[in-house]
Amino acid sequence: MITVFERPAALTSAKTHYCPGCTHGIIHRLVAEVIDELGIREETIGVSPVGCSVLAYNYFNIDMQEAAHGRAPAVATGIKRVFPRKVVFTYQGDGDLASIGIGEIVHAAARGEKFTTIFVNNAIYGMTGGQMAPTTILGQESMTSPDGRNPATQGYPIRVAEMLATLEGAVYIARVSVHNPQEVARAKKAIKTAFELQIAGKGFSLVEVLSSCPTNWGYTPTESLKWIADKMIPVYPLGVKKPLEEEKS
Amino acid sequence: MLNVEFDEERCKGCEICTSVCPKNIVVMADRLNAMGYHPATVIEQEKCISCSFCARMCPDVVITVRKEERK
Ligand SMILES: Cc1ncc(C[n+]2csc(CCOP(=O)(O)OP(=O)(O)O)c2C)c(N)n1
Numbered sequence A: 001m002i003t004v005f006e007r008p009a010a011l012t013s014a015k016t017h018y019c020p021g022c023t024h025g026i027i028h029r030l031v032a033e034v035i036d037e038l039g040i041r042e043e044t045i046g047v048s049p050v051g052c053s054v055l056a057y058n059y060f061n062i063d064m065q066e067a068a069h070g071r072a073p074a075v076a077t078g079i080k081r082v083f084p085r086k087v088v089f090t091y092q093g094d095g096d097l098a099s100i101g102i103g104e105i106v107h108a109a110a111r112g113e114k115f116t117t118i119f120v121n122n123a124i125y126g127m128t129g130g131q132m133a134p135t136t137i138l139g140q141e142s143m144t145s146p147d148g149r150n151p152a153t154q155g156y157p158i159r160v161a162e163m164l165a166t167l168e169g170a171v172y173i174a175r176v177s178v179h180n181p182q183e184v185a186r187a188k189k190a191i192k193t194a195f196e197l198q199i200a201g202k203g204f205s206l207v208e209v210l211s212s213c214p215t216n217w218g219y220t221p222t223e224s225l226k227w228i229a230d231k232m233i234p235v236y237p238l239g240v241k242k243p244l245e246e247e248k249s
Numbered sequence B: 001m002l003n004v005e006f007d008e009e010r011c012k013g014c015e016i017c018t019s020v021c022p023k024n025i026v027v028m029a030d031r032l033n034a035m036g037y038h039p040a041t042v043i044e045q046e047k048c049i050s051c052s053f054c055a056r057m058c059p060d061v062v063i064t065v066r067k068e069e070r071k
């Protein structure tokens, strides 16, 4: 018998604190699989955020640094500039990256900092109990939009991938999802491309991953995967945002 | 050795794996693990095609998948 699937070496054996069915776990595993495949476990430094993934440093079997809320891109900038040959990534939720930390990520991308960001968009603040995030979709109910997000008073969702793709310093921006096995395979490919471009010294790369929060969305884990497909993807279309096909040379 | 093996003490009973198996052989056990969840399991091992869909969708790295070596 040969083993075709097992835990990647870049994940520790710790049980995660994530809720049942939360796809943070899938995204952790994909990053770890890419680290293993590229053979960079001793060369990689991760920066964990504030949010449900605040304890990511217990789960990745690599060097990790915790950052203040939203400040992971600033911390990663420092690490990468001091250790230019290390592979550096931030792992950030949508509250962390698109709310309190929006300035950090925009300027890191604009400066073309040569690290990679894994941006987990679950359209809500998970850790703090389900408040509206900048990425909450119109009509979506949350603790702070109990009647559904209303653009008249609460504005519109931010499409982070498309927004950052306008910046010259960003070399690779993609949006992927993990709601079925096919999309999980595509998500892994995008994460690998982002890491490879970083290793080649090209510039800033970011992979936005649509993720579920069954607990705060109020759906079962399998219903939540369907909600990603039916409700999130129409607002957050998947695909490579930069470079566009016609720009590749 | 089993084709598809579940580390039951890690399972959080989310049922995602049961929904993606093309052979519909992943089921939830009646027993409880130490965390208080009904763990997922496969009884009909011979029907497993080692596609790894369950393992790739499991958020908790519960599942190991194997297949026969081709001679
Ligand atoms: C400076 C500061 N402000 C606010 C908070 C409270 N807080 C903790 S996590 C969080 C948002 C988390 O949401 P997100 O980044 O989407 O991650 P998720 O939990 O959904 O994975 C907030 C506002 C904090 N810890 N520190």
Ligand code: SF4
Pocket: A017, A018, A019, A021, A022, A023, A024, A052, A122, A126, A127, A212, A213, A214, A215, A216
């Ligand atoms: S609150 Fe939401 S994002 Fe946080 S661990 Fe639970 S399901 Fe995941």
Ligand code: SF4
Pocket: A021, B006, B010, B011, B012, B013, B014, B015, B016, B017, B018, B039, B040, B057, B058, B059, B060, B061, B062, B063
């Ligand atoms: S996907 Fe994983 S955690 Fe969820 S029921 Fe299946 S084995 Fe258990």
